Amino acid sequence: MDDTSKPHKTLPIKEGIFKIKDGQYFLVGTRCKSCRRHLYPPVEICPFCFVRDVEEAYLSRRGKLQAWTVVWVPPAGFEAPYGVAYVDLPEKVRVFAHLADYKADGLKPGMEMELVIGKIKVDREGNEIIGPKFRPVANGG
Amino acid sequence: MRDVYILGVGMTKFGKFPEKRAVDFGREACWDAIQDAGVDRKDIEAAYCGHVYQGSVIGQLIMRELGLTGIPVVNVENACSSGSTAFREAYIAVAAGLYDLALVVGVEQLSTRVSGVLPPKDTDYEGTMGLIMPSVFALRGRLHMEKYGTTIEQFAKIRVKNSIHAAQNPRAQFRKVVTVEEVNGAKMVCEPLTMLHCCPNADGGAAAVICSEKVVRNYTARKLRVAASVLLSGTMEQAGDDMTVSSLTSRAAQQAYEKAGLGPEDLSLVELHDCFTTAELMHYENLGLCPRGEGGRMIDEGKTMLGGKIPVNVSGGLLCKGHPLGATGVGQIAEVVWHLRGEAGSRQVEGAKAGLTHCMGGAIGGVDGASCTVNIIVRD
Numbered sequence: 001m002d003d004t005s006k007p008h009k010t011l012p013i014k015e016g017i018f019k020i021k022d023g024q025y026f027l028v029g030t031r032c033k034s035c036r037r038h039l040y041p042p043v044e045i046c047p048f049c050f051v052r053d054v055e056e057a058y059l060s061r062r063g064k065l066q067a068w069t070v071v072w073v074p075p076a077g078f079e080a081p082y083g084v085a086y087v088d089l090p091e092k093v094r095v096f097a098h099l100a101d102y103k104a105d106g107l108k109p110g111m112e113m114e115l116v117i118g119k120i121k122v123d124r125e126g127n128e129i130i131g132p133k134f135r136p137v138a139n140g141g
Numbered sequence: 142m143r144d145v146y147i148l149g150v151g152m153t154k155f156g157k158f159p160e161k162r163a164v165d166f167g168r169e170a171c172w173d174a175i176q177d178a179g180v181d182r183k184d185i186e187a188a189y190c191g192h193v194y195q196g197s198v199i200g201q202l203i204m205r206e207l208g209l210t211g212i213p214v215v216n217v218e219n220a221c222s223s224g225s226t227a228f229r230e231a232y233i234a235v236a237a238g239l240y241d242l243a244l245v246v247g248v249e250q251l252s253t254r255v256s257g258v259l260p261p262k263d264t265d266y267e268g269t270m271g272l273i274m275p276s277v278f279a280l281r282g283r284l285h286m287e288k289y290g291t292t293i294e295q296f297a298k299i300r301v302k303n304s305i306h307a308a309q310n311p312r313a314q315f316r317k318v319v320t321v322e323e324v325n326g327a328k329m330v331c332e333p334l335t336m337l338h339c340c341p342n343a344d345g346g347a348a349a350v351i352c353s354e355k356v357v358r359n360y361t362a363r364k365l366r367v368a369a370s371v372l373l374s375g376t377m378e379q380a381g382d383d384m385t386v387s388s389l390t391s392r393a394a395q396q397a398y399e400k401a402g403l404g405p406e407d408l409s410l411v412e413l414h415d416c417f418t419t420a421e422l423m424h425y426e427n428l429g430l431c432p433r434g435e436g437g438r439m440i441d442e443g444k445t446m447l448g449g450k451i452p453v454n455v456s457g458g459l460l461c462k463g464h465p466l467g468a469t470g471v472g473q474i475a476e477v478v479w480h481l482r483g484e485a486g487s488r489q490v491e492g493a494k495a496g497l498t499h500c501m502g503g504a505i506g507g508v509d510g511a512s513c514t515v516n517i518i519v520r521d
Contacts, residue, residue, distance in 0.1 A: 014266060067384050072331065094382070
């Protein structure tokens with residue numbers, strides 16, 4: 001299997017920033033044991049209180065939409081159009097992610113969103129790079 | 142700390158010049174600044190060069206062209222604030238008494254390196270996720286629309302205003318006056334921003350010669366003093382923070398006003414970092430030119446037009462003059478100097494006494510910007 005035509009892989013955009021627990025994807029950040037603040041993506045040192053005593057923390061799968069746009073002129077590796085957004089999680093973390101559907105109508109600041117994991121881009125070797133995306137929580141969901 | 146004065150400035154035309162090198166822009170801008178200052182080249186004690194993508198020791202390559210060898214040369218990268226950061230480094234050295242005469246240059250050859258949007262940072266999470274500069278200001282601008290009722294027409298009017306200004310600036314990249322319809326009808330980049338809501342990539346150079354109060358009288362009776370030169374980096378942005386506010390720019394402006402002992406009402410003109418139309422409108426508020434939420438009214442009422450209460454980007458700004466990253470901050474300073482001297486021709490702000498320049502550079506995750514500079518220059 002050492003030929004050059006090996007199939008393309010699916011890889012995370014950054015190792016360790018999302019994990020599966022109880023059959024669902026969660027974003028994984030850091031919780032500072034000193035000030036109890038959460039951070040995402042994970043950090044080695046808490047930037048607020050400058051201690052290394054931090055631990056892994058699974059973050060809420062839902063948050064509130066803050067701001068978003070749809071990109072029509074993509075940088076290398078990305079396929080346009082794609083939507084990007086900032087979502088504030090209950091842990092007081094602001095997450096930058098893609099929109100699951102760039103055509104999503106009726107988006108409003110403060111709207112409840114939920115996490116999905118999906119394709120973000122394709123790397124130079126042709127591997128599919130997956131990462132966090134958000135979609136509006138379905139009515140009654 | 143000693144007072145610092147600007148003796149001379151130079152600036153090449155900004156635009157797309159793939160046949161030219163960064164060294165060419167640097168040499169020409171420095172030549173003009175040295176002639177303008179009327180100083181003996183041999184009296185220049187140090188040089189500072191701002192750039193982003195020009196590789197190692199670009200400053201020394203430029204100085205070699207001018208025979209300015211053997212002196213300390215510092216190369217500075219700070220994203221879109223690179224040129225103004227180089228200016229501040231020179232200012233600090235002269236203010237501290239290390240040198241009496243220093244040269245600042247900012248250069249960029251972008252057209253042969255980048256086509257389309259600047260590549261996002263692959264060393265930062267948000268960059269790897271596809272956060273490009275237009276998206277930063279598109280989503281913040283859209284939030285401003287939601288929060289304050291600002292319209293896409295108001296943002297487009299910023300481009301229209303700056304195009305009217307640039308039509309009178311022979312060094313500007315785009316000198317054609319555009320309409321709101323043309324701006325909003327251009328190719329979509331990041332909703333709601335079309336191509337004409339975004340500044341163009343450009344090539345060019347700008348330079349300044351600065352000196353201490355000890356020697357300023359030897360050269361000129363027309364003293365233009367650097368009343369403040371501030372550099373800050375961004376702070377952590379947390380959930381709940383208002384994304385229509387650049388606390389980075391607000392903090393830098395506040396420091397500059399305090400240092401200079403004046404306020405926004407004392408300014409004759411402002412050259413601010415209008416990398417996107419939304420950025421200019423929101424920076425009216427961040428720089429204290431108007432209260433929060435009233436940026437749209439500022440442009441509607443023509444207050445930031447040449448002839449208005451506080452003219453903004455009479456050079457044409459980044460949107461129309463062009464944005465050769467490393468050159469931009471020094472080019473803004475040159476523009477203010479020409480106005481303070483009454484040498485700005487048909488775009489002259491009459492009786493200009495004080496001007497502010499502002500740059501903001503770099504998007505990195507979790508903080509509200511990487512670098513921000515604010516300079517205030519006054520006619521003593």
